[in-house]
Amino acid sequence: VHIEPTTQHGFDVTTPESLGRFFDVAVHPVFHSVMRLTGGDRSLSEDLTQDAFRDLADAVATGRESVVDVGWVIAVARRRYIDTVRRSARESSKLRLVASDDAAPEATDWSSVGGDRVLEELGRLPTDQRVALIRRHVDGAAVATIASELGRSIEAIESLMARGRRTLRAASARKDHE
Amino acid sequence: MNSEDTDFEAALTSATAEPDPGFVARLRADVVGRLSASSEHAHRHIEPVSDQQPELVLVEPLSSSRRRRVPLLAGICAAVLVATVAIAVTHRSGTPHSSVRESEPTVPVDTSTSSLSTAPATPTGEPATSPWIWLSRAEVSTSGGALLAVVVNSSDTPLDVSPANGPGTFERWTGSRWERVGTWANGTADYHGTVAFPWPLIMLPSGETGTAESVTIPPQRAGRYRLTKFGASGTFEISDNPTIDPYLGTVEPKDLTISPQLLGADGGPVHLTKAAQSIGEMETFVNDVSPIAAIERWADGAWSPVGQTPLIADGLYNPAGMAAVLPPQPNGTYRLVLTGPSGVVHGIFWVSDAVEARPAITPTAQFRANRLPVGWVSLGSEPRWRAGRALSAGPRGSATVTLITDDQLDDSLRGSTVVATAVVAGRPASFVVWNGGSPQAALLMQDGPRRLLAERLGKVSDAELIAIVEALEPFPLTDAASAPIVPDRYRGSVAELLGKVEGAATVTGWVVIDPNGKIKLCESVTETAVSPCGAPSIDVEPYPDPPFNEAWKVPPMRRVGGYQVSETRVEVAGSLKGDILFPGVL
Numbered sequence: 001v002h003i004e005p006t007t008q009h010g011f012d013v014t015t016p017e018s019l020g021r022f023f024d025v026a027v028h029p030v031f032h033s034v035m036r037l038t039g040g041d042r043s044l045s046e047d048l049t050q051d052a053f054r055d056l057a058d059a060v061a062t063g064r065e066s067v068v069d070v071g072w073v074i075a076v077a078r079r080r081y082i083d084t085v086r087r088s089a090r091e092s093s094k095l096r097l098v099a100s101d102d103a104a105p106e107a108t109d110w111s112s113v114g115g116d117r118v119l120e121e122l123g124r125l126p127t128d129q130r131v132a133l134i135r136r137h138v139d140g141a142a143v144a145t146i147a148s149e150l151g152r153s154i155e156a157i158e159s160l161m162a163r164g165r166r167t168l169r170a171a172s173a174r175k176d177h178e
Numbered sequence: 179m180n181s182e183d184t185d186f187e188a189a190l191t192s193a194t195a196e197p198d199p200g201f202v203a204r205l206r207a208d209v210v211g212r213l214s215a216s217s218e219h220a221h222r223h224i225e226p227v228s229d230q231q232p233e234l235v236l237v238e239p240l241s242s243s244r245r246r247r248v249p250l251l252a253g254i255c256a257a258v259l260v261a262t263v264a265i266a267v268t269h270r271s272g273t274p275h276s277s278v279r280e281s282e283p284t285v286p287v288d289t290s291t292s293s294l295s296t297a298p299a300t301p302t303g304e305p306a307t308s309p310w311i312w313l314s315r316a317e318v319s320t321s322g323g324a325l326l327a328v329v330v331n332s333s334d335t336p337l338d339v340s341p342a343n344g345p346g347t348f349e350r351w352t353g354s355r356w357e358r359v360g361t362w363a364n365g366t367a368d369y370h371g372t373v374a375f376p377w378p379l380i381m382l383p384s385g386e387t388g389t390a391e392s393v394t395i396p397p398q399r400a401g402r403y404r405l406t407k408f409g410a411s412g413t414f415e416i417s418d419n420p421t422i423d424p425y426l427g428t429v430e431p432k433d434l435t436i437s438p439q440l441l442g443a444d445g446g447p448v449h450l451t452k453a454a455q456s457i458g459e460m461e462t463f464v465n466d467v468s469p470i471a472a473i474e475r476w477a478d479g480a481w482s483p484v485g486q487t488p489l490i491a492d493g494l495y496n497p498a499g500m501a502a503v504l505p506p507q508p509n510g511t512y513r514l515v516l517t518g519p520s521g522v523v524h525g526i527f528w529v530s531d532a533v534e535a536r537p538a539i540t541p542t543a544q545f546r547a548n549r550l551p552v553g554w555v556s557l558g559s560e561p562r563w564r565a566g567r568a569l570s571a572g573p574r575g576s577a578t579v580t581l582i583t584d585d586q587l588d589d590s591l592r593g594s595t596v597v598a599t600a601v602v603a604g605r606p607a608s609f610v611v612w613n614g615g616s617p618q619a620a621l622l623m624q625d626g627p628r629r630l631l632a633e634r635l636g637k638v639s640d641a642e643l644i645a646i647v648e649a650l651e652p653f654p655l656t657d658a659a660s661a662p663i664v665p666d667r668y669r670g671s672v673a674e675l676l677g678k679v680e681g682a683a684t685v686t687g688w689v690v691i692d693p694n695g696k697i698k699l700c701e702s703v704t705e706t707a708v709s710p711c712g713a714p715s716i717d718v719e720p721y722p723d724p725p726f727n728e729a730w731k732v733p734p735m736r737r738v739g740g741y742q743v744s745e746t747r748v749e750v751a752g753s754l755k756g757d758i759l760f761p762g763v764l
Contacts, residue, residue: 016213019210019213023205023210027197027202027206031196031197035194036193040193042195042198046197046198046201049197049205050205053205054208054212056209110185115192115194116195118190118192134190137187137190138190
């Protein structure tokens, strides 16, 4: 009998062997996605990646899932991270500083900015700004979706994204001068 | 998007780093080991069984996490309700095949000479009303062969048959346990659209049969085997010399979809949908088709006429389709033959006495053009017309229907709109809107009847619409009808609402889902935007962007319409924006 390791809509992960094969395929994109969200926090990214895959193993073991794709694990990891973001936002809402973006240029040639540097600057952004930017510009999520995820209004998310982008522009300009 | 935007997105996308190889290796061992440990634990708990009744023990119990959900009606034909060209094309694809199929075509199966219906598995300790899988063959050759598989939900609760449940299994009885030898992947030819993870729910209501799948069995050694899926299973034998040769004749082009495809020996109502390229083509066919369909049975290598049945305009279930009530028939393969404007069309169905009979139907109104009933509603063991609170009282059998036909409309509405709404067993079953005699299925997708009415007439409020429906109620109602249809107006979160609701609720419009809680949206069969006869409903304001987070994207065609709030499978919190109307059950 031909046992298909994958299906049209995902990977059959019902056996330890097939789960291992899926892990090999998924772990890098999952980690990449989480690293962007965390702004390069490797330790936190490893924790989130580990938790997401453990969730998957538990879901398979209890029969809740048998066919998944990489997006499943990414979504779990992202949700875990956003949960922590929301919690920390509630705890520290009064302590948030308004980022200064006076020096932000009108536009930046992003094609000349390396991924490592962008990741470094993302790590300096306030968490909510970084999440909003990544969800919108990398994941393609709608603003309303991001607003729902972060528990903010649409206007607040648009503001977060604008401020985050200006901050990144300003940081890029400073680096160029240096 | 300007070039800076593009470059900015590219820069963000590139902003990442590789994981540490040591971390990856440790995590892989941890994850795989986690599942291995779980599997070993599960195996240790398999009970010993006898060879004679292998299926009695090893039918896997449903996982507690595979929760039952609020009932939904048959999703496939509901999809047809709102279908456009793509759906019609989908129906041309015919019976879904499993991924293990070979090139052998689907052919009719003669079940006349012996009992080919695989009896429901009756595991020890499990009620005989568990879901099971009907198989068209009791024996398959060791050189391989094909059979048909249909999930039968004999349980009292809806069965989740969503593809998200993953593939089924193909298993061999070793003498002591079922050994997995293959995967029975989802046959999803019946589902259309681009579906992101996770899949929308497709619920098989209690007492209903699912879509027939053609499963090709690869060559195997002789023995006892079973197919399992959705917590149901069906067993068959593989032998060197199978006593039954089920394949008689060749498959013929199927241009008529019959739902359900598997009927009990007592017959029952079926819905017919002609494959078509456009709504107009469907409408033409329905208007011009012969009023009588021939019933033919496959026997001795040919189709033989065995009876006739009148056609009913299936307005409630499928505005561009038809319905018929089939008489009792012995086990076998049958087809309905219709004479339409462009010639003869037919669709195949199967009969098995192992399947419980479906309830009878009751015509309720007349289609103005050819005087056929415009709609009907199923009545079960407790036939009664109900409204309001009583709608959701019984798990099966209770039903009500409200129709506004053209000649019942007042002057302001005459010639403009016909609204038909049915609620079966507490769930909105279907609806149709006519405008000037033309089905407006496409408009339904975009607006729903209430908005359509409001926009076209500019004055129909919710209360007025309900009042109109009440005034034109053409059916005798029980005392339950005196209950207020909308006695209360509720505003609050879904989570709070679910704490108060018993039964189904239909959400109209956009729903904003908060990703952290206890709410789940299920696909609704009706896509109805209004339930004027009093079905539980929650109305929310339209929302400008897709309301679902990325885990709940749905095909574009389903972005507007009804969605059923139910128990949560993947737990996500929900909150609704807008006013919530919830009649009767708060």
